[in-house]
Amino acid sequence: MECVFGLVGNGFAIVVADTSAVHSILVHKSNEDKIMVLDSHKLIAASGEPGDRVHFTEYIQKNVALYQFRNGIPLTTAAAANFTRGELATALRKNPYSVNILMAGYDKEIGPSLYYIDYIATLHKVDKGAFGYGSYFSLSMMDRHFHSGMSLEEAIDLVDKCIIEIRSRLVVAPPNFVIKIVDKDGAREYAWRESIKDASVVSA
């Protein structure tokens, strides 16, 4: 089951997602990147139906880029989150997307922010958020250890605590996770936490 969670620290926001692409009982691959870099200072961590997830996040990414081309300035995180909610809300009663989103971003005047966007287009700005079965463990872990203005070391430590909890307590726990961070220097991949590496292709 897909696990996505994230939190806001001191001048940065972190999102973590599992990296398994699963179809019923089969694991297609265990290094699927579910956190899309939306633009230089925004990340979208998405969970849900794989087709909807890829299609919808790419649609948002291209529209955010279009805004920047047309207007010469990038969207703020709040604006991008509200745009995303609007697209989900419009599609909700016609052709709904089954995608849950955590949008993390950094704006110069505002600092880091994290937005929780449900698959039925419920939008809320949060300090910590999570989706999926893993949320039962990661949210509780974060409730216990999170405080506002955490340093990067403290935040990564908390992320690792959450991953350990998910791995030990969730029956179909995903083996690998990717951690991405966004701060004043931009959105980038921070680390992978792998417990199973894909077997390398045997050369002919």
Added chain:
Amino acid sequence: MSIFEYNGSALIAMVGKNCFAIASDRRLGVQLQTIATDFQRIYKIHDKVFLGLSGLATDAQTLYQRLMFRHKLYQLREERDMKPETFASLVSAILYEKRFGPYFCQPVIAGLGDEDKPFICTMDSIGAKELAKDFVVAGTASESLYGACEAMFKPDMEPEELFEIVSQALLSSVDRDCLSGWGGHIYVVTPTEVRERILKGRMD
């Protein structure tokens, strides 16, 4: 579980002497899980009209955006603010437009009308208006709220006493409802000022 109980909510509006109070809980949940404890359910349409939206959070957000849009257009055309009675009719019309595919919300409208006479009303999800002279309630805790308000209400209360009564009614009712709570948010509106207060109740 009913769609109206998916996110959980509690709303009260009560009339006092030349003033009114409108209060809500602060929980945003997804069925049994609590996502946030600072969710806003009451919106200011203008200085003398407040709208509370209970029910499905995504529809509450969409409805608020549509109503704000309509009110801003009204302000541009008429060069004045909407009266609360007019606003209530607008909300009712917008809800009935979606008669066979409704917004899953129960609004509570509170305002000061002509000569600063307090006005409150609620309606169901398809716009059936219910005007009241004393109090209106909405949300998952509505049955408890009816009982608490009926017991504690007195006509012609001053703003300070009204604040106490509404706070006590809200907090005691949400304590009997697992889907609402985590504090309260109350606005006490008189012709001269709006006092916004956050209540701390049982955080569970």
